[in-house]
Amino acid sequence: MTGVEKGPGPDAVFAAKLAEGTFEIQKCGGCGTHVFHPRVICPACGGADLGWVAPTGRGTVYARTVVRRKPERGGDYNVVLVDLEEGVRMMSRIDGIAHDRIVAGLKVTASVGEGAEGEPAVVFLPEGGAQ
Amino acid sequence: MSLRGKAAIVGAALAGCGEAHGKSAMEITIEAVHGALADAGIALGEVDAIATCQPLDMLSGLTLAQELGLSPKFTMNNRMGGSSFLSHTLWAAMLLELRLADTVLICYGSNQRTASGKLMTALGLPPYEAPYRPLFPLSSYALAADRHMTQFGTTREQLADVAVAARAWAQKNPEAFLRDPLTREDVIASRLVSDPLRVRDCCLVTDGGGAIVMRRAEAAKDHPKPPVYLLGGGEGTTHRDISEMADLTETGAVQSGQTAMEMAGVKPADIDVVQLYDAFTINVILFLEDLGFCKKGEGGAFVENGGIAPGGHLPVNTNGGGLSCVHPGMYGIFTLVEAVRQLRGDAGDRQVDRAELALAHGNGGVLSSQVTNILGTEATL
Numbered sequence: 079m080t081g082v083e084k085g086p087g088p089d090a091v092f093a094a095k096l097a098e099g100t101f102e103i104q105k106c107g108g109c110g111t112h113v114f115h116p117r118v119i120c121p122a123c124g125g126a127d128l129g130w131v132a133p134t135g136r137g138t139v140y141a142r143t144v145v146r147r148k149p150e151r152g153g154d155y156n157v158v159l160v161d162l163e164e165g166v167r168m169m170s171r172i173d174g175i176a177h178d179r180i181v182a183g184l185k186v187t188a189s190v191g192e193g194a195e196g197e198p199a200v201v202f203l204p205e206g207g208a209q
Numbered sequence: 210m211s212l213r214g215k216a217a218i219v220g221a222a223l224a225g226c227g228e229a230h231g232k233s234a235m236e237i238t239i240e241a242v243h244g245a246l247a248d249a250g251i252a253l254g255e256v257d258a259i260a261t262c263q264p265l266d267m268l269s270g271l272t273l274a275q276e277l278g279l280s281p282k283f284t285m286n287n288r289m290g291g292s293s294f295l296s297h298t299l300w301a302a303m304l305l306e307l308r309l310a311d312t313v314l315i316c317y318g319s320n321q322r323t324a325s326g327k328l329m330t331a332l333g334l335p336p337y338e339a340p341y342r343p344l345f346p347l348s349s350y351a352l353a354a355d356r357h358m359t360q361f362g363t364t365r366e367q368l369a370d371v372a373v374a375a376r377a378w379a380q381k382n383p384e385a386f387l388r389d390p391l392t393r394e395d396v397i398a399s400r401l402v403s404d405p406l407r408v409r410d411c412c413l414v415t416d417g418g419g420a421i422v423m424r425r426a427e428a429a430k431d432h433p434k435p436p437v438y439l440l441g442g443g444e445g446t447t448h449r450d451i452s453e454m455a456d457l458t459e460t461g462a463v464q465s466g467q468t469a470m471e472m473a474g475v476k477p478a479d480i481d482v483v484q485l486y487d488a489f490t491i492n493v494i495l496f497l498e499d500l501g502f503c504k505k506g507e508g509g510a511f512v513e514n515g516g517i518a519p520g521g522h523l524p525v526n527t528n529g530g531g532l533s534c535v536h537p538g539m540y541g542i543f544t545l546v547e548a549v550r551q552l553r554g555d556a557g558d559r560q561v562d563r564a565e566l567a568l569a570h571g572n573g574g575v576l577s578s579q580v581t582n583i584l585g586t587e588a589t590l
Contacts, residue, residue, distance in 0.1 A: 115453075141356040145402075
């Protein structure tokens with residue numbers, strides 16, 4: 079991808095990939111920086127040569143919170159920020175582990191699951207699978 | 210060319226703080242404007258530039274002009290969240306210094322408590338956060354608090370002590386919304402909302418409005434009250450969404466504070482009284498560090514055991530802050546009004562002795578926009 083192209087923008091491309099079960103992030107062809115969330119130009123160098131690559135999916139929890147909600151309304155759920163190996167950060171949720179065992183530094187692996195409304199969303203499991 | 214001391218606040222007022230039953234946001238705003246103009250001894254018709262930012266009215270600057278019956282030369286509606294008003298002062302100083310305007314009005318008002326009982330905002334969740342349902346804006350601050358605790362060992366008790374200090378100041382302020390005693394244990398026993406933040410870590414939901422009037426320094430002494438001079442100002446914008454904040458333990462207040470203090474020619478140790486936008490307890494710890502009142506990671510120890518309470522080593526949020534005095538959604542204007550009152554010596558039981566230099570600091574979004582103003586009495590010019 080070079081310069082401004084016709085067709086869907088990076089948000090729509092990301093969403094279409096996710097809908098097919100594929101999680102990809104951008105990488106700058108100019109400076110090599112990985113980029114998430116999807117953007118039109120590279121925030122590191124300003125270049126518009128952003129292509130799509132599959133991340134390793136390996137990440138580390140940077141920060142976490144547990145939103146407290148009454149059981150009859152669905153119960154508690156966690157919200158985390160995960161740093162991917164590629165150097166980008168994203169908000170997500172960790173499945174397969176008790177909320178109180180999620181701490182900064184926890185190693186996690188990405189998969190395509192469901193968001194709050196059942197929409198495709200990147201979620202994480204503890205490294206090695208559910209605990 | 211520096212803006213140091215070129216413009217001054219000559220009028221300031223609050224209106225409708227707490228509960229203002231039956232009043233609209235703009236009506237509360239206009240009441241504050243009326244009070245600020247009376248405080249300044251300025252006729253409405255003399256106002257030739259206006260600034261506001263309201264949560265639900267995207268064209269609030271136009272509404273303000275209409276409701277005041279003014280055709281201002283400049284209408285500023287800069288929207289950066291609760292920090293907006295501390296940016297408006299900088300633009301006001303520029304307009305005044307360039308003689309593009311002579312009398313600038315900056316104001317805000319909200320009826321969120323009586324109208325809805327919760328934060329009123331036109332903002333939705335960002336697309337890359339929405340699938341995970343963070344509480345807006347609370348969970349973003351919870352993530353910052355969690356990271357600060359992880360990285361620096363900041364404790365639950367230290368967060369609580371921010372709220373306890375705010376309440377102790379509020380008890381000295383008859384206008385504060387919550388004045389009951391509050392202990393560290395009360396805060397830690399309050400309902401958990403989004404770990405580690407509990408209800409008493411969160412700002413109030415109240416109604417309220419505030420307004421200030423600014424003029425060039427040369428005209429500032431022609432008014433009933435002592436002028437409060439704008440000595441320095443600076444901004445820092447680092448992100449919009451918390452997932453895009455590079456380091457959750459360091460905010461744009463590093464940049465805004467350095468810029469403001471450089472312009473003012475002061476350092477943190479010179480400041481007599483500090484007003485920080487305390488949307489959540491973690492904010493105060495972050496901003497004290499980022500503004501240079503203590504080292505990074507030492508904010509918890511700084512606030513612990515009454516460090517910022519009455520009688521502590523630095524008077525912070527002397528009105529009781531957004532945590533205990535007033536929080537109608539966008540608190541920035543209230544940091545300015547309280548700084549003015551302290552520098553005028555008008556702060557009653559909570560007056561800080563020999564307050565000559567004040568720092569007012571606004572936060573917008575989710576630690577996204579940081580704006581710092583340094584204000585001083587005539588003695589600091």
